[in-house]
Amino acid sequence: MSEYFNNIKTGAVTIATGMGITLKHFFNAVKRKGDAGIDDADYFRQVDGLCTLQYPREAIPTPVNGRYRLHNNIEDCIGCGQCVRACPISCISMETIKVTPDDLAVCGKTSDGQQKKFWVPVFDIDVAKCMTCGICVSVCPTECLVHTPVSDFSEFDRSNMIYHFGNLTRLEAEAKQRKLAEVQAQAAKEKQAAAAKAATDKAQAENSGQ
Amino acid sequence: MSVSAIPQISLPFLMGNSLNAWSDALAGLTISWFPLGLVIIAAIPLVFIALYALTYGVYGERKISAFMQDRLGPMEVGKWGILQTLADILKLLQKEDIVPASADKFLFVVGPGILFVGSFLAFAVLPFSPAFIGASLNVGLFYAIGIVAIEVVGILAAGWGSNNKWSLYGAVRSVAQIVSYEIPASIALLCGAMMAGTLDMQQINLHQSGPYGFAHFYLFQSPIAWLPFLIYFIASLAETNRAPFDIPEAESELVAGYFTEYTGMKFAVIFLAEYGSMFMVSAILAIVFLGGWNSPLPNLGALALYDWTSGPVWGAFWIISKGFFFIFVQMWLRWTLPRLRVDQLMYLCWKVLTPFAFIAFVLTAIWEIYVP
Numbered sequence: 001m002s003e004y005f006n007n008i009k010t011g012a013v014t015i016a017t018g019m020g021i022t023l024k025h026f027f028n029a030v031k032r033k034g035d036a037g038i039d040d041a042d043y044f045r046q047v048d049g050l051c052t053l054q055y056p057r058e059a060i061p062t063p064v065n066g067r068y069r070l071h072n073n074i075e076d077c078i079g080c081g082q083c084v085r086a087c088p089i090s091c092i093s094m095e096t097i098k099v100t101p102d103d104l105a106v107c108g109k110t111s112d113g114q115q116k117k118f119w120v121p122v123f124d125i126d127v128a129k130c131m132t133c134g135i136c137v138s139v140c141p142t143e144c145l146v147h148t149p150v151s152d153f154s155e156f157d158r159s160n161m162i163y164h165f166g167n168l169t170r171l172e173a174e175a176k177q178r179k180l181a182e183v184q185a186q187a188a189k190e191k192q193a194a195a196a197k198a199a200t201d202k203a204q205a206e207n208s209g210q
Numbered sequence: 211m212s213v214s215a216i217p218q219i220s221l222p223f224l225m226g227n228s229l230n231a232w233s234d235a236l237a238g239l240t241i242s243w244f245p246l247g248l249v250i251i252a253a254i255p256l257v258f259i260a261l262y263a264l265t266y267g268v269y270g271e272r273k274i275s276a277f278m279q280d281r282l283g284p285m286e287v288g289k290w291g292i293l294q295t296l297a298d299i300l301k302l303l304q305k306e307d308i309v310p311a312s313a314d315k316f317l318f319v320v321g322p323g324i325l326f327v328g329s330f331l332a333f334a335v336l337p338f339s340p341a342f343i344g345a346s347l348n349v350g351l352f353y354a355i356g357i358v359a360i361e362v363v364g365i366l367a368a369g370w371g372s373n374n375k376w377s378l379y380g381a382v383r384s385v386a387q388i389v390s391y392e393i394p395a396s397i398a399l400l401c402g403a404m405m406a407g408t409l410d411m412q413q414i415n416l417h418q419s420g421p422y423g424f425a426h427f428y429l430f431q432s433p434i435a436w437l438p439f440l441i442y443f444i445a446s447l448a449e450t451n452r453a454p455f456d457i458p459e460a461e462s463e464l465v466a467g468y469f470t471e472y473t474g475m476k477f478a479v480i481f482l483a484e485y486g487s488m489f490m491v492s493a494i495l496a497i498v499f500l501g502g503w504n505s506p507l508p509n510l511g512a513l514a515l516y517d518w519t520s521g522p523v524w525g526a527f528w529i530i531s532k533g534f535f536f537i538f539v540q541m542w543l544r545w546t547l548p549r550l551r552v553d554q555l556m557y558l559c560w561k562v563l564t565p566f567a568f569i570a571f572v573l574t575a576i577w578e579i580y581v582p
Contacts, residue, residue, distance in 0.1 A: 004561075015543075018547060021546070025278045033280070052281050
């Protein structure tokens with residue numbers, strides 16, 4: 001019988017305690033929980049108040065060394081294609097055009113002074129596929145490929161998730177392609193002429209030798 | 211009613227502030243053969259349920275629960291999320307009205323209707339004001355306790371008609387729970403009826419009026435009245451399937467209990483019925499133990515607070531505020547306590563509440579007979 005009354009007493013006391021706790025939280029809802037980070041001394045002292053973060057308008061900043069969205073500084077890219085080969089899920093696609101000798105100055109140098117030898121008309125990163133493994137970053141010789149702290153880049157259209165970093169427009173790329181073809185044709189012709197000349201020289205020498 | 215400092219608002223054709231003046235005048239209002247006034251009397255509680263469920267019931271509960279859990283609640287639709295309920299209703303209206311292929315069509319469709327009618331019928335005897343009551347029955351309290359049992363039929367129809375194991379489990383639990391808890395609830399209310407000596411809701415309220423405000427309420431009139439008051443409050447939580455007695459809908463085990471298969475407006479009607487019965491039990495609690503439409507403020511010498519805050523409009527204000535206060539306590543309990551197990555639920559009803567209700571009944575009888 002005493003157990004019966006003890007049960008009732010425990011029930012009443014615990015219900016009262018619980019209701020006290022919820023009511024305290026209810027009245028504390030006029031306050032916001034502080035935004036002290038884990039590094040702050042009073043991080044564990046901020047127990048009262050609302051803890052909701054209204055996300056698109058309020059956000060905890062990502063760390064400055066956070067590795068999220070992949071970004072290519074195309075000015076520093078030499079078009080070596082190592083990232084394309086390193087990527088385990090092939091989310092980078094790249095096309096290059098060799099720079100003609102007279103354009104070398106126009107194409108310029110990387111920020112650490114290396115001469116760029118390729119135009120990069122197409123450098124597409126599919127950030128929807130990218131799993132931020134960072135292998136491409138570690139193989140990049142000029143450190144132009146980096147993960148940025150931008151973590152929220154959702155899109156309504158799948159095609160918007162493909163980021164274009166190429167440094168030539170389509171028309172420019174066609175012009176460069178034509179120019180390279182001309183230069184190469186010119187070089188081939190010269191080579192052919194040189195070869196023909198060498199052949200005639202050789203024939204003459206053989207003839208004179210007899 | 212004595213002279214009030216604040217003039218009472220009276221509709222032109224409803225002059226007079228005497229008992230049931232407004233509803234009597236409305237009942238007499240007919241256009242040729244059509245009893246327009248009776249329709250209006252029935253429509254007033256209906257509109258009240260809809261408005262209160264829309265504002266306090268849904269939006270208020272979501273906000274209160276959020277604040278108790280250190281959240282913000284709805285914030286996106288309108289300022290502070292005020293229009294959230296309207297958005298919800300628009301969503302519910304657009305939803306496809308699905309009747310499962312293997313369901314019992316008739317029971318499935320009729321279930322929510324019976325449920326809502328059951329909770330709405332009790333509003334007929336709730337005195338919303340000294341001058342307004344739907345039906346001034348001399349067995350008002352008895353009618354209110356009895357008519358709620360119709361809800362059980364609706365729940366069973368919905369649960370059986372869905373032809374779903376969760377629905378059936380929910381319905382069976384709900385029926386067992388409501389039928390069991392009606393016993394302590396009724397005995398607790400009988401204590402109030404004994405103190406009043408009548409079952410007429412308006413008479414119970416009248417017996418609790420007086421210049422000392424809250425001191426005339428039955429809760430403060432007898433040293434044991436708090437016991438039936440608590441018993442009825444606990445039992446009413448179980449009767450309305452509110453937490454911690456929400457095992458019929460137990461979302462973590464039964465998905466949604468007896469309304470698992472319902473969508474769209476049928477789902478909304480079930481919710482409206484739940485909010486309707488929440489207010490109904492809160493109002494009965496307020497009427498029987500806390501003076502109903504009587505002002506709790508006492509007359510303090512020259513400060514005639516009671517006289518200033520009495521009258522038909524003030525009466526409506528007081529009974530609705532008291533009802534809303536108990537609904538707040540219901541919500542407060544819901545976000546404090548975990549759900550009871552089925553055997554704990556039955557233990558609480560048959561082994562704790564019922565014996566204590568009998569004790570309260572006997573003690574109240576002794577008090578009423580031997581203490582003047």
